[in-house]
Amino acid sequence: MEKTTNLQETVHSPKDEGGTTLGLSLDKAWAPKTEEKAETEAGNDSTGDAPEENHDYVTGYKLALLLASVTTFFFLQMLDMSIISTAIPQITSDFHSLPDIGWYSGAYQLTSATLQPLTGRFYTRVRAKWVFLFFFFIFEVGSLICAVSKSSVMFIIGRAVAGLGGSGLQNGGLTVIAGAVPLESRPFYMAFMMAFGQLGLIVGPLIGGVFTQYVTWRWCFYINLPLGGVAGLFLALLHAPDQIKKPQVSFSLLRKVIPQLDLLGFAIFAPCAVMFLLALQFGSSDYPWNSSTVIGLFVGAGVAFPIFLYWEHRQGAEAMIPLSMVRQRYVWVSSIQFASLTTSVFVGGQFFPIYFQSVKGVGPTLSGVYMLPGILSGLLFVLISGSLATKVGYLLPWALFAGAGTAVSAGLISTWGPDTSTAKWVGYQILYGVRGCGLQAGVITLQNVLPPAQGALGIAFLIFCQNISTAVFSVVGNTIFTQSLVKQITALAPSVSPAAALAAGGSAEAVRALAPPGSPELAGVIQAFANSFDTVCYLLIAAASLSFVASWGFGWIDVRKKPEPGKGDV
Structure with missing residues (x-):
């Protein structure tokens, strides 16, 4: 049977009312000169031949073990992002620096976003499994620094080192899965990885709360070491094929690859x-x-x-970032949709514990429990959309539903106050979970429209846009919160110093120590924290709305397996 690559395929899609094709013809998307250069740079020799696509897929128990190992890495990365959420109020109180809250997430995102584009070049040139393990080792070192940190500055440095390692994990996991299974199976397996990676978001706040309240928040980072070590050992022993055939890792290969990484860029x-x-x-x-x-x-x-x-x-x-690739509609549309949706998710996850602890007055453990409705519903929607994408074939409805639903739910969450009922904060979070429907739309789209030699670069650019967006808007969200808190404290609790409120952090005990129990001033302090949280929600609404608008650019791409020629299919 004749084999065809994605570069020669046309993405089949229905036509719009005017009769024009909404899909993308890949053999026309690349100018001849650009295509020739892309093939040459992705090849494993100097002949200029197109890279040979690898069809050595993994099946059976080997695929199960490989998927479990990669999913564990992704789980730990998601755990690292969420476990800190319920610990942040205590960390800020221990280090007496609420204004540093933006750095606890921002330092990770800053280094991760900075290195992200370069990781795509590594994954294009070197076998994905070993690149993936290298970045995870750096991530583990950063976790260790965070665990033993003695000051806010040292903690921020640890988060920055972890971000360097994290820059190659999410796109690396997707790249490993893309090489291990055929194109038509990728939506399901990638959804599986994303969904169970979301378990890190589920148990993260719970584990973080338990550690913070009953042991120490430092165990939020120690936990990465044993779990990562076991997963790394399994992955090192497993066969993990690449989308295109690459030579074995060696010093001679590294000497050849390093000059081709666009280090000047x-x-x-x-x-x-x-x-x-x-x-x-x-x-x-x-x-x-x-x-x-x-x-x-x-x-x-x-x-x-x-x-x-x-x-x-x-x-x-x-x-490092081929502009000819970025100019393709599906690349920049996917990047905007994914980045804006995840920005709404991550910024929200950063401030939800602040609301539950400072406003509702619960401890770190219970604040993690209070976040479960949104995380569980998000997990469910990821699994449903990933499973049905291989059957229905179209990603546009899922992306639109995710953007619209997240914007509406963020608007409802912005009404939360000190007296918000349990039914409302549970129900609004369940609706907030529809974000899960759109998390894989951009990744699957790029897997279908880009040739295998460009797949790792496309995913790296997508994750880069996510990281730079969350890095910027984590800082923006923190600025909105702190500036709003200063104004609200001045208006609602005049006897309380705004500087003292900022230094108190977000833990329930520290906030309630700002004013006498039962006094009108304490009620004003709690209302000030609630109003400041609500103001941050407007940022979530804007990000989700941008995701909704960008989703229309997907068109009606059918990601199901294309019929083989010569079998009577029309």
Whole structure:
């Protein structure tokens, strides 16, 4: 039977009312010169031949073990993101620095987003399994630093190191799965990985609350070490094929690959991203927005960015971020949809524990329990959408439903206050779980429209957009919260110092220690925290709405297996 690659396929889709095809013809999406350069750079030799696609798929118990190992890594990454949520109020109280809350998530996202584009080049050139294990080792080192940190600064450094490792995990897991199973099976297996990775979000707040309340929040990071070690050992022993055939890892291969990584492009991009994110963080906490430090960082990022774009354009298909790939509609649409939806999810997850602990007055463990309705419903929707995508074939309805439902539910959550009933905060969170329907839409779309040689780069760019978006808007969300809290405390509890409120953190005990029990001032403090949380929800609404708008760009792509020629299919 004649084999065809994704580069030669046409994504079949219905026509719109005007008779134009809504799908993408891949053999026309790449200019001849760009296609030739892409094939040459992805090849394993210097002949310029197109890379050979690997059909050595994994089946049976070996696939089950491989999927379990990769899912464990993804689970630990999601656990690391969620377990800190119920611990943050206590961490901020221990280190006496509520303004640093943005850095606890922002430092991770900053380093992860900065290195993310380069990881795609690694996965394109080197066998995915070993690249994946390398990045997870860095992630483990960062977790260890967080666990033993003695100050807020040391903790932030640990989060930054963990972010360096995390930059290659999510796209790496998706890349490993893409090489292990055929195209038509990927929606189900990727949904499986994402869904059970979401278990990290489920148990994270619970485990984080238990550790924080009954042991110490440091175990939120120690836990990554034994679980990661076992999963790493299994993955190292398993066969994990790549989408395209690559040589064995060796020093000679690394010497050959390193000059092809567009390190100059990375050297221009890294300070650009760092200066931009530092400007946001400094402006939101340590310096006025009109200070020379903040303005200088913004100017530096603004100067470096066009230089980076020029260099990437000059590099063509050999660029760290190939602009010819990014210009494709399905690439930038998928990236916007995925980044904005996950931004709404992660920023919300960062502030929900603040509401439950500071406003509702519960401890870290119970605040994790209170977050279960939204996380469980999100898990359910991920599994349902992933399973039905292989049967229905179209991703557009799922993406639209996720964006609209998340925006509506975030609007309802913005009405939460000190007296919000259990039925409302449970019900609104269940509706908030519809976000799960859209989390895999962009990933599956890129797997269908990009050739195998570009698959890792496409996924890396998608995850990069997610990381840079969540990094920026975590800082923006923190700025909104702290600025709103200062104004609300001044208006509702005049005898309480705004500086004291910021330094108190978000734990129930620290907030209630700001004013005498039962006093009108304490009621004003609690209302101020509730109003500040509600203000952050407007950011969630905006991000989810952007995801809804971007989703229309998917069109009617059919991700089901295309019929083989010569079998009587029409």
